[in-house]
Amino acid sequence: MGIIEAKKYEDDVYSSLDQAVDYSKEFVFTDKVAEPVRNYEVYKPYNVPFVFSTNGRPYLKQLEQKSGIWFWDARNPKHPRRPLESWFTPDDLKLKLSAPLEKDSDKALNDDDIYPELANRDYQKEAIRAVENAIGEGKTRILLAMATGTGKTRMAISLMYRLIKNKRARRILYLVDRQSLANQTANSLKDNKIGSQPVSSIYNVKEFTDKMPASTTRIQISTVQGMVQRLFNSTDTADKPTPGMYDFIIVDEAHRGYSEDREMSDDELRFYDQSEYISQYRRVVDYFDATAIGMTATPAIQTVQIFGEPVYAYSYQQAVIDGYLMDHNAPYIIKTKLSENGIQFKKDQEVNSYNYDLNEQEKFRMPEDINFDVEAFNKKVITEPFNRAVCQELVRRLDPNDPSHGKTLIFAATDEHADMVVRLLKEEFEKIGNPVGDNAVMKITGQDRHRDIHIKQFKNEQYPNIVVTVDLLTTGIDVPSICNIVFLRRVKSRILYEQMLGRATRKYDGIDAFNIFDPIGQYDSMKKYTDMNSAINEKTVQRSVEECYSLALDAQSEDSLKEYRKQLVAKLQRKIQRLDDKQAAELKNAVQEDDLSAWARSLESATQSKLKSESGKIRTISEFRLKPRTALISNQEDEVVKVERGYGNNNEKPADYLEEFTNFIKSSRNEIPAIDVLINRPSDLSLQDLRQIQSVLSAHGFKENDLQSAWKTANKVDIAANIISFIRQAALGTPLESDTAVVDRAMSKVYGMADWTTVQMKWLKRIEEQLKQNHILGPNASTAFNDIEVFKEHGGYKQMKRVFGKQTDEIVSLINQNLYA
Template sequence: MAIAEWVLPNGQRADYALFKGLEFYGIVEAKKWDQDIAGQMAQPKEYSREVPFRSDYLLVDNQMGDYKVPFIYTANGRPYLKQYKEKSGIWFWDARNPKENAYALEEFHHPEDLALKLTAKNPDEANQDLVNDNDFPKFADRDYQVEAIKNIEEAIKDGKKRILLAMATGTGKTRTAIALMYRLLKHKRARRILYLVDRNSLGKQTADAIKDNKIGNLSISSIYGVKELQDKLPDASTKIQIATVQGMIKRLFYNDNEEEKPSVGQYDFIIVDEAHRGYAEDKELSDKEYQFYDQNDYVSQYRRVVDYFDATAIGMTATPALQTTDIFGQPVYSYSYQQAVLDNYLVDHDAPTIIKTKLSQEGIHFKKGAEISLFDQASESIKSEKLPDNMNFEVKDFNKRVITENFNRVVCDYLAQNCLNPNDPELGKTLIFAATDAHADMVVRLLREAFKKAGNPVEDDAIEKITGSIRHPNNEIKLFKNEKNPNIVVTVDLLTTGVDVPEITNLVFLRRVQSRILYEQMLGRATRLCPEIHKAVFNIYDAVGIYDAMNKVTNMKPVVKNVKHDIHYFVKRKDEFGISDISEQYQIDLSAAVDRKIKCMNDAKRKDFERLTEISSIDQWARDLVHLNRKAFLNEWKNIEQLDKLQGDKPKQYISNAPDEYVGIERGYGQGNSDPEDYIESFNKFVKEHVNTIPALQIVATRPKDLTYDELKKIKLELEKNGFKEHDLQSAWKSANQVQTTADIISFIRQAALGSKLVDHDVRIHNAMQKVYGMANWNMVQKSWLKKIENQLISSTVLGPNAETAFSSNFFKRQGGYKQMRKIFSDNADQIIYVLNENLYV
């Protein structure tokens, strides 16, 4: 459809349009018009340019390009259809900007919408203001969040109407969105924004985040008027409105009260949270089908909401689906789970614990003619039936197609005896995925029985079901997030997406899912950092084989992350670490290990320690350790050794006599869930076969001193793609050789390629730093900076091949970078990095 013409209902073209003020009055056929129009379609009449017409009407001549009004429409009465997009819909063009293209709307703007468009700031000017503004809110100023916002703003500047942002669960999509809204409103690029969610709990969570996140001393909600879920329409002053997709569908398409129906121009931007949830896939009807069916029955309501408004739509998701990219296009920015783990913004998961039972291995079999019990879900009653044929069920069918209480009992017994302890909140919380609501009830009951049987009875509200069937699910979610109990929650679908509980350290799978997106959302419930409980990794307990089933397709495979050491590790390596020269990081790590141990001690053991050391409070002593100066810290070493001697309580072991019986567990490594020896052997084989074909591997093996931090991250990602990660190598090495090691990935690669000896990460860095400490008689300021260099090297593994590269990292850049290091160390700045690199891998 050409912009310079309008289509009449009868299919004819017209070159002129008639307006009164801002209200559209009709289309005038070429060279014919009627001067006496009062809101009716023009009647054909000969036209002359010299004929006068009333001053409150305005004639627009498209062919001449002489636009006398800012906004132009064209329509033929057909509702907008994607497959007929050039021949349907109400097409709108903002004639103030000839470079902008026309686009289709479902309805005309209200006069108020057009009045607001006229008073809005020029988009080009607002876009440039955004480009020039490098001040990002503190609550969303991580590098990747800033980059995400910049990429979205660039897409807006380029005129994109559909934009997609992909960020891993737990990396702060909501905070990023709030920061983006703040910037759009601040620079008047948006006058009103709709924040769309798919469930009430997410809407409440977003509203709370808008209230909690602040600019200076003011919350975002106090700076800009915010309407929440219960508010149907915004006020004139409202800048942000939160709504559910379901609520907006009702207001737009099933609303008899026109006054409550939002206008197409009510929002300038729509931010769609959890945009992977498409509700129904769109279907385009063929020309023949269109004659018999209503297209509205085949268009997802989710998409209809987005398409209804004359607004730029920004979708946010951790797991883009096909229908997501169909609506929003490819992501303008992506931040993956693997990258977030490598950047220490998320936690990795440990090798899964595969719980095996006799039934899960052999399956459940019913013979032809057997009389079995059937549960009728509709009537919630049990009936009997004789089987006409043999029936066989594998573990993937458990709890869905076949109800097996004995299987669930064995799994719950194992979890209660070996894995979970709701009575110790410092061990984190647990989320269990059940197959159905009735299955969730069963698991809650069996777990309570299992803890009682294990000699560890729990409070009644320590284990609860949270599904859509309970009376106040949002209240229970809030308790799960903020209170001690519930500690273990059993859910079906309600908590699979969008719920943020950082204390979750255990995921238990008692159901299979076929969707990669749903599986990754489930894993995402446990990825968040939680320093309060020293969360380093999270655990997966898999009783139905979902980990292996999804491992080939998921994007959330385990990534490298070092695990903190226990007290015995530090005590054993006292001489290696050089206790006379304590580093700040060493003191922090040891203090954390002390804290973890005392939290697991019972009252009797705690009193024994206080008596033997003459310390009045073990808790206060542990809290003070990290703040002591070097001399005072060394004076506490005898007490640290005393704490190491105290053995923790071992859990009791119980054997189930149920018809199903415990077979064992399996710790799998890598993509094939290999045993430790095979995993190490396959890693060594991979390195030898690829050391000459993967450039980064060759650098690690032959020239580690030339390695950059970015190259190290790339090689970690490459190894992870092939199933190898640092933490699993350390764990497998310990299992295979009965020797604990904290060797980093570089040491493992060199051991595989060259046969080099594995050296613990901290020890290797300490030895190299001793060479640096011996280079000169450093003054106090220089010694302080050497400690910072050592701590940074412990954290990042490598600094860089030369001083200029090493001191350009974000940590040193904030301190003044290479230029500042030259001032502090004079000519020795370059020599420090040279000596370090020469001695790290000798």
């Protein structure tokens, strides 16, 4: 049907297609290979729906325009000409003729402003619109870059629903590269609903175990390995998909299979040649006459080469800013003697060597002196003492029997290493008197025969709580309860590193940030190369709020001012969006603005003079901290020597943090009236004043718990002092007192005032409890008892006058005189 062999253009099929199109104007082509399709338009000026051209040379990507079967859908002018590896079947052509014109479907998509509830976040709808716009422009390779945990699968389901609903797609192939991801996608189609019906029941869905779609199939899930087998390696042509079988291919985790992330495929490389794997992966996408949509959190260079630059990007940083993903705490950098000093072997020393292929130990004599640093641990040199020391530290901080702390994912170097870590963790939990069940700590790797069952348990059940993996769980697996990441494997790939961190970014009730435990220097090795935000211009990402502010103030032209002001507002808005309710309340109080976003928006058109007047607020927001194949065997002893933590906004050492706090208090006492009142007239301090002080300090990285921890570490003294004591100590040099000592001193004076009745003692105990919670009552009795909720709801100052009579004001006055004397 409509087949034209333009032999005289044998060397240039693309040119021959142009000639074939011109030639076809003289003819009317009729359907001879399938049932006639009635009432389709006359596709002027050619009078034919489809045009083909070939020189008979098999398709080769390197000679794309001189090989293959070139095809053009003349009904749809925006439909790109493209080469096919084989001819359409009669059924392919019949189905194509039965489809509406693409321009009509594109208009229906554009007019459809209804998005399923399963993916109705603003950025998900923006991503869908970006893809649909690209489809309408005739693009056949489309890339979406969306951070891990932002709902790519749900977004894809919503997109597929809209494409099928508006008759832009008859059948869609959802391509993954692992069975576990195929199962996860199938479950998502069953679990997510449009209205009251699961998507899988609305559209006939074939899972990866079904080789061929039925005529009614609208969505088919397949692994790339299975599709490669059916397309290129099978002798059974009945199971071979045809080029026109799918209108769209959605490629999940589109970065997979390319050379930049080859470290992900340690197990696969034992069975597949990497270059062949990459070639076949791409060949699957190129085989079909279908628009390919790639989805990934971490685009590789090769990904962009195939799919083009992302039509939409939603970064990890932006998702954290918008409150959809978790930030991470400052990492726990676990340092041991061996990790600090390395492992040394001397020339002629006889050592044991482990042969992975034979699965046995061998004797080996060292040909020269050699020193292995921590990067080689668990790969080039197996060291159980190092791993035991790390496991001893981990069991001090993790508890598989307490689900409130979330789950833990440990990345090991090899399958054998994963076995060792599981064994050592169980032994060390036993040693500290916290034995765990056999399934509480588990290995899940590519060699786990029951990995799909274990992944499901890890996601949905209490146990396993701690899982050790190699590469199986680096990508695509959604377990929202993972709140701890442990690196025991050093990787050099940015993509792999970001995928590993991405396992813990999903929000989990009760956890405000996830933890990173790093005994092998992974975090430091990568921090210069990644910020989990590869789609944003690097220079802009690295600029701070204060840097953008300075650039705006120093701008010499209106265009420069506009650009830097835009960057400043964007930075402010991102930080504001990341605040939870408590943090937002702190910051609002600190800058005295009821609507932080509205205030930031007001700066979009601000003059330089206006920006200067807002310097205090901008500085406060800027500094607000938001919630960081053979191997030698070594038996050299090891132990943890230190676990470092950073304090404040700059991850400082304890003593430096305390010194910075002292300098800040001394420099700010004249700029912030409430701090001056606290230092010179603490009895006049109101709860509102104290809350503002706490908000300002928190914005600059100074928090009560951190100050207590830093004081304990720097001075070897554990004093649970409150923020008022820390401020007065920094400003006046007064001794630091615990909160209990301060309250006991004041209340002992009150208890000695009179022979109190039972009812009065009950109220005095309430006053003492409020002092321990709030550190102060207020400048006078009227303010204290009318402002503090527990007194206010029982009648406030008037009620207290009934209980204590004339002594009411004296009680508060005496407390204020003795709290911070």
